[in-house]
Amino acid sequence: MLLLILAYLGGALTILSPCILPVLPFVFSRADRPFARNGLPMLVGMALTFAVVATLAAVGGGWAVRANQYGRFVALAVLAVLGLTLLSERVAEWITRPFVALGNKLTEHTGSQDDSVLSAAGLGVATGLLWAPCAGPVLGLLLTGAALKGASVQTTLLLLTYAAGAATSLALALLIGGRVFALMKRSLGAGEWVRRALGVLVLAGVAAIALGLDTGLLTRVSLASTGGIEQKLIDAVRPPPLVQIAVKAGDTLPVEGDLPTLDGATQWLNSPPLTAQSLRGKVVLVDFWTYSCINCIRALPYVRGWADKYKDYGLVVIGVHAPEFAFEKDPVNVIHAVRDLGVDYPVAIDNGYAIWKAFGNEYWPAHYFIDPQGHIRHHHFGEGDYQQSEDVIRRLLTEGGQKDLPGGYVQPNAQGAQAAAGSGDASRSPETYVGYARAQNFAG
Numbered sequence: 089m090l091l092l093i094l095a096y097l098g099g100a101l102t103i104l105s106p107c108i109l110p111v112l113p114f115v116f117s118r119a120d121r122p123f124a125r126n127g128l129p130m131l132v133g134m135a136l137t138f139a140v141v142a143t144l145a146a147v148g149g150g151w152a153v154r155a156n157q158y159g160r161f162v163a164l165a166v167l168a169v170l171g172l173t174l175l176s177e178r179v180a181e182w183i184t185r186p187f188v189a190l191g192n193k194l195t196e197h198t199g200s201q202d203d204s205v206l207s208a209a210g211l212g213v214a215t216g217l218l219w220a221p222c223a224g225p226v227l228g229l230l231l232t233g234a235a236l237k238g239a240s241v242q243t244t245l246l247l248l249t250y251a252a253g254a255a256t257s258l259a260l261a262l263l264i265g266g267r268v269f270a271l272m273k274r275s276l277g278a279g280e281w282v283r284r285a286l287g288v289l290v291l292a293g294v295a296a297i298a299l300g301l302d303t304g305l306l307t308r309v310s311l312a313s314t315g316g317i318e319q320k321l322i323d324a325v326r327p328p329p330l331v332q333i334a335v336k337a338g339d340t341l342p343v344e345g346d347l348p349t350l351d352g353a354t355q356w357l358n359s360p361p362l363t364a365q366s367l368r369g370k371v372v373l374v375d376f377w378t379y380s381c382i383n384c385i386r387a388l389p390y391v392r393g394w395a396d397k398y399k400d401y402g403l404v405v406i407g408v409h410a411p412e413f414a415f416e417k418d419p420v421n422v423i424h425a426v427r428d429l430g431v432d433y434p435v436a437i438d439n440g441y442a443i444w445k446a447f448g449n450e451y452w453p454a455h456y457f458i459d460p461q462g463h464i465r466h467h468h469f470g471e472g473d474y475q476q477s478e479d480v481i482r483r484l485l486t487e488g489g490q491k492d493l494p495g496g497y498v499q500p501n502a503q504g505a506q507a508a509a510g511s512g513d514a515s516r517s518p519e520t521y522v523g524y525a526r527a528q529n530f531a532g
Contacts, residue, residue: 099253110296113289119265126208133212135251341465352442359434371484372458379425384453393498395433407435460488
């Protein structure tokens with residue numbers, strides 16, 4: 089329920105964001121008409137279309153993105169025609185002449201075609217295909233959840249709730265705008281000029297979306313306008329994520345929680361199913377990873393090295409494979425990756441993200457260090473700090489009564505994709521980051 093409220097409020101805040109500007113002319117193009125027959129169907133069509141398209145884009149893969157792109161081209165053409173009809177009654181009459189005759193036959197008992205609920209809903213569908221709200225903290229949270237969990241009723245419901253919040257704030261603006269429009273027509277006789285101005289704005293909105301301004305310039309401007317408010321809303325309904333903590337010699341390792349249940353794994357590799365109870369008395373390293381994540385791949389040589397070095401001294405390493413993409417949910421793919429990457433310690437396939445959610449994890453890779461009493465004593469996110477992580481393992485083993493631990497630090501000297509960042513190895517990896525801002529270490 090809290091997540092639904094958060095999604096609704098996040099959507100309502102979009103009216104404060106410059107990213108909404110390109111679609112405002114489409115919404116206000118019917119501000120002078122009855123809200124129930126025009127504004128409401130249009131906003132409902134917009135909300136439903138956005139929810140469906142966003143769900144498909146998040147979980148459907150490339151085919152959904154391509155299909156939506158074709159839909160955007162059609163929507164741009166439709167709305168460009170709308171802008172032209174607003175600019176000139178003569179153009180409107182010429183464009184709509186063949187449709188008016190058909191519309192008169194279909195709606196002769198229900199009212200004019202211009203006031204059709206279906207035409208308003210169609211305009212909403214076109215707007216929903218083009219609307220690209222800025223991915224602030226709330227929408228980012230929803231889209232990440234959709235990508236992680238896949239297609240589900242909950243995914244679509246959350247995105248629909250977000251769109252409903254946006255539609256609510258737009259409806260209020262439309263009701264107010266309609267009254268202002270009616271007042272201007274009565275008192276100033278400026279209805280024709282307002283209609284033409286809306287036509288210009290509609291064409292400007294079409295141009296802005298066609299040029300990508302709604303997902304480019306306006307997005308960068310928008311993040312500063314509502315991001316802080318959205319982040320406060322998120323922090324209010326869920327605890328903030330764990331932060332990285334540097335451990336120095338002599339520092340006391342705090343208790344961060346207890347090892348959660350591992351019952352949610354959909355399959356175990358290299359081991360029968362393990363439980364938190366069966367691991368009591370052992371030092372446990374839980375490594376959240378996924379096989380196409382380059383950061384996970386680079387960390388694996390160290391995790392494998394720790395597992396081999398300390399397995400006879402009470403260390404149990406568990407790899408929790410939590411997929412980031414749909415193809416990583418295929419157990420056959422995971423089995424092949426585990427074999428190819430030389431992972432011989434237990435691996436829990438967490439396709440349902442049960443273990444991920446039990447830990448409250450948000451990162452790949454993520455390492456959680458558990459003492460023999462089942463308490464989480466340390467965590468580390470991302471690559472690096474390997475000596476510090478090994479020091480934590482040694483300290484927990486010593487606290488558990490182990491003596492004469494092997495000295496030195498693991499130095500895997502991995503090659504290829506598993507080589508550490510900055511090692512000078514320019515071998516190709518299975519993953520790359522898209523965007524010039526990520527290209528500072530690119531070799532090619």
